[in-house]
Amino acid sequence: MHPYRTHTCGQLRPLHAGATVRLSGWVHRKRDHGGVLFADLRDHYGLTQVVFTPDSPCYQEAGRLNRESVVTVTGQVRLRPGEAVNEEMETGQIEVHAGELALLSAAGPLPFAVAEEQPVAEALRLQYRFLDLRRTQLHRRISLRSAVISSIRRRMVEMGFCEFQTPILTSSSPEGARDFLVPSRLHPGQFYALPQAPQQFKQLLMVAGFDRYFQIAPCFRDEDARADRSPGEFYQLDVEMSFVDQEEVFGVMEELFCGLFGEFSDWEITPPPFPRIPYAEALRRFGTDKPDLRFGLEIEDVSAFFAGSQFRIFRKTVEEGGVVRVLCVPEVVDKPRSFFDNLERFVRAEGGKGMAYLLFKEEGVEGSIAGVLGRGEIEGLQGLTGAQAGSALLFIADEEAKAGKLAGALRLHLADLLDLRQPRAYRFCWIVDFPMYGWNSERQCLEFSHNPFSMPQGGLEALERQPPLEILAYQYDIVCNGLELSSGAIRNHRPEIMYRAFELAGYSKAVVDERFGGMIRAFQYGAPPHGGIAPGIDRMVMLLAEEPNIREVIAFPLNQNGQDLLMGAPGSVSRAQLDELHIQVKPSTAT
Numbered sequence: 184m185h186p187y188r189t190h191t192c193g194q195l196r197p198l199h200a201g202a203t204v205r206l207s208g209w210v211h212r213k214r215d216h217g218g219v220l221f222a223d224l225r226d227h228y229g230l231t232q233v234v235f236t237p238d239s240p241c242y243q244e245a246g247r248l249n250r251e252s253v254v255t256v257t258g259q260v261r262l263r264p265g266e267a268v269n270e271e272m273e274t275g276q277i278e279v280h281a282g283e284l285a286l287l288s289a290a291g292p293l294p295f296a297v298a299e300e301q302p303v304a305e306a307l308r309l310q311y312r313f314l315d316l317r318r319t320q321l322h323r324r325i326s327l328r329s330a331v332i333s334s335i336r337r338r339m340v341e342m343g344f345c346e347f348q349t350p351i352l353t354s355s356s357p358e359g360a361r362d363f364l365v366p367s368r369l370h371p372g373q374f375y376a377l378p379q380a381p382q383q384f385k386q387l388l389m390v391a392g393f394d395r396y397f398q399i400a401p402c403f404r405d406e407d408a409r410a411d412r413s414p415g416e417f418y419q420l421d422v423e424m425s426f427v428d429q430e431e432v433f434g435v436m437e438e439l440f441c442g443l444f445g446e447f448s449d450w451e452i453t454p455p456p457f458p459r460i461p462y463a464e465a466l467r468r469f470g471t472d473k474p475d476l477r478f479g480l481e482i483e484d485v486s487a488f489f490a491g492s493q494f495r496i497f498r499k500t501v502e503e504g505g506v507v508r509v510l511c512v513p514e515v516v517d518k519p520r521s522f523f524d525n526l527e528r529f530v531r532a533e534g535g536k537g538m539a540y541l542l543f544k545e546e547g548v549e550g551s552i553a554g555v556l557g558r559g560e561i562e563g564l565q566g567l568t569g570a571q572a573g574s575a576l577l578f579i580a581d582e583e584a585k586a587g588k589l590a591g592a593l594r595l596h597l598a599d600l601l602d603l604r605q606p607r608a609y610r611f612c613w614i615v616d617f618p619m620y621g622w623n624s625e626r627q628c629l630e631f632s633h634n635p636f637s638m639p640q641g642g643l644e645a646l647e648r649q650p651p652l653e654i655l656a657y658q659y660d661i662v663c664n665g666l667e668l669s670s671g672a673i674r675n676h677r678p679e680i681m682y683r684a685f686e687l688a689g690y691s692k693a694v695v696d697e698r699f700g701g702m703i704r705a706f707q708y709g710a711p712p713h714g715g716i717a718p719g720i721d722r723m724v725m726l727l728a729e730e731p732n733i734r735e736v737i738a739f740p741l742n743q744n745g746q747d748l749l750m751g752a753p754g755s756v757s758r759a760q761l762d763e764l765h766i767q768v769k770p771s772t773a774t
Contacts, residue, residue, distance in 0.1 A: 187255055193229020197276050199260045204279060206231055207255045207287070209317065210248050212298050220245050223298075224256060224279075227322075232269075232278040233258065241284035251290035251297055251317070257283035305734075309748040312739055325738050327447065328724045332399055334446055335420055335720075338439055344395040344422070349384035351377060351401070356698060361405035363415075371765040377403035380717060382636060383702050385423040386674055389713040390705040396423045399720065408743040413721060413733050415741045419669070420723075423715035429657055429673055432714050433457070433613060436661060444609055447727045453611040457661075461616040470508075470591020472617075475665030476610035478603035482590045483568055485509050485578075494555050497539075500580040507580045508590040511568040512597060515575045516542045523551075523575075529596055530579065535589040539578040543570050552578070595665070609663055609726065616640070617658040620651045620687065629688050633658045636702075637672035639684060646683045661718065663726060671716025678706045 187207040195204065208226035215221075220235040222245065233256050235245040248254065258281040269275030294310075295303045297317045308315040315321055336346065355362045355376040362376040378384075380402050388396050400421040408414040424432060437455035444452050458476070465472050468481045486506040489497040497507050515522070527538040541550040541561065548561050556564075570576055579589050598604055619639050621632035629651055637656040639645050645654050657673035675681050681703065685695045696703060724736040734740040741747055761768065 184257075191228035192224050192226040192231040193273055195231055195260055195274050195277050195279070197262055200262050200277065202260050203257065204260055205255060205257045206233070206279065208253070209297075210250050210252050210254060210290075213248065213250065215246075222248070224254070225317075227326075229273055231274045232263075232272075234278050234280045235284075236280065239281055241281055244284050244286070245281065248286070249290045249292075251293060251314070252286060253288040253290075255283075255285040255287060256281050306742065306748060309734075309740070309742055312749045316738065321735065324724070324728045324730060324736050327728055328720070328736055328738075331443065331447060331724055331727065332720065334443055335399070335439070338442055339397045339420075339422075342395070342435060342438065344397040345393060347388060347393070347396055347398055349378070349381040349388075349398065349400065349421075353378050353384075354698075356383065363403045363405050366764040366766055368763055368765075379404050380419070381421050382634075383699070385421055385715060386636065386676075386702060386713065387705055389423055389425045389674075390676075390708070390710045394425045396715075397421060400717070405745075408741070408745065413737060413740055414743070414745040418720040419717040420720060421715070421717045422671075423713060425711040425713045427673075427712070427714055429615070429659060429714065432671060432673075432716060433459075433659075436716060436718070437611075440611060440661075440663075443723070444727065448609070449607075451605075451608040453609065458612040459615050460612055462614055462618065463616070465614050466587050470587045470589070470594060471665075472614050472660065473662050473665055473667045474612065474614075475595065475598070475604065476612055477605040477608055477664060478598050480510060480512065480594050480597060480603060482587070482594060483509050483511065485564065485567060488563065488567060489580075492560060493557060494552060494560075497578070497580050504583075505581055506583045506586050507578060508586045509564075509568060509579075510577045510590060510594060510597070511570050512575045512577060512601075513571065514573045515601070516544050516573050526577065526593065526596075530589055530593060533589055533592050534585070535579060536581060538593070539580075541570075541576040541578075543572050543574050543576075545572055550575070611661065611663045614660040614662060615658075616655045617660075618652065619654040619656040619658075619684070622652060631688055634670065634672045635685065635688070636674050636681075638675045639680070643677075643680045643683060646680065646687065651687050657714070659716075661716070666722055666726065668722050668726075669716050669718035671714065673712070673714035676706055676710040676712055678703055681706070 184205055187205070189205045192206055192208045206224055208224045211223040211225035211230060213220065213222045218237055220242065222233045222235070223230045224233050235242050256279060258279045260277050261280055263276055263278050293314065294307060295314070297314055300318060300320055316325065352365060352375040355364070355374070356379070360379055362379065365375040365377065367373045367375060381398065381400050385396055398421045400419055401416055402419055403416050406414060424435070433456065437457055441452055441455060460474070462472055465474055467484060468474070470482055484506060486501050489507045490501045492498050500507060523540055530538040539552045541548055541553055541564070543565065564570070564576060568576060577593065579586050579593070581589065617633045619632065619637070620629045623630045633656060637658045640655040640657060641649065658670070659672065660670050661668050675684060682692055682695060721733050721736055725731070725733055728736055730736055739747070739749065746752065
């Protein structure tokens, strides 16, 4: 017999009754029922109930076992009595009556319960992550992550992609976040950078003639944590394809997402082709470039209507270049006054000036601006918005960008309050036609608004003839349920277009040659048109696990301050190590 196990703790069934088996695992729970000891033994595969009767030679030793001790049990499989069958356990029809017990590793007092899913402070969980990972729900989420990655690999290979690995030690590049720098021992005063993404390398693979590339790629960005973004490092499905246009990239990814999400969930999935929504339209309709399409409640623009209105406040806003946005919310007029007062407080808390509203009741129109609008104006608004009896119109007037952001936040807030989201559904869309450039008001200059290596729509001619802020790029995001899963683009593969694109963003030819010399040289020797995308693994697993916190789908995450509480990173190093790297540490001036 195997020294540790003949079966796993999730394997035994009624057909094994009468067999002598050996199991190894952790003592999950222990119960004393009138002198008979029951222990649930747990391993990666499941739970099995083990019974220690007073006549068993290992009964006394079993009584001394602490929870989470690791043991090997040898005994006979028996069917449970009918009243003792546990339908919630896969092994709930059987139990193992122990004849032998070997303690492999004793557990000390636990900092928190493993068997019970009780709330535990996150700092304590991260400090004892090895224990936290034993808890059922987190263990399942990390196992799901493994299965998702395996499925992705299989599906990508089936679609003709080859998996390659790209360097971890590379040069610094402006990807939009701070680099993690690694000092060079052999080259004093010089540094490697950990890749924010394998962007340049995957493009060089296309130049090298590899037609379809993918990688489950680690990426490193020195940025603050968010609920949907882990500080420090994350993993993405990095994809690049040659001789493709935007729609071909979409087709591949839609096939992947539909297959992947259909494999791991029974929720409804947007059928391909996913909706394509231009960036400017997304901001106008939803107030964000990450729209949640599980509910309607779209934002409408009524600026033109109020340009000639008797309502001076809204008219003045439009005359000064602002806008008026409105949400038509059905079946809320019976809500108390406090409901609408709280909505206005929400808008103010988000940085807005306030919110006006109209309520269309059977007996007439009420609301904060009902008294300042004429009957004709109210009827006109009702016609524009389609407001029916029982509906409310919620207005926000402000600068265009701010009004859109406020209306978008209000839309999501209402979805929470009114439970508007379609349950058990994955609603995908593509956001397309991103602007190539944005204006940095602090530095008073143009900057890339998305990926700097993207192809501008219209190519070199657009860069030469169009106002820079009007140039669109072949850039796209894929969004699901209001969560951005990935950005991507058709790449700029021609040196003359790249030089001009970077010139408009303030980079000289010499700087481009210095920082992107490898790419520029490669493009001078024949580069195919190519494009790609890089969906986040962590975010995909978040959706499939129905888990809003990204740290709950990563085995060993950093905390919100970018610290590893288990391993004690970041930490100090010895003077000798610093001397080897020719580094001096500047004393902190923090008080």
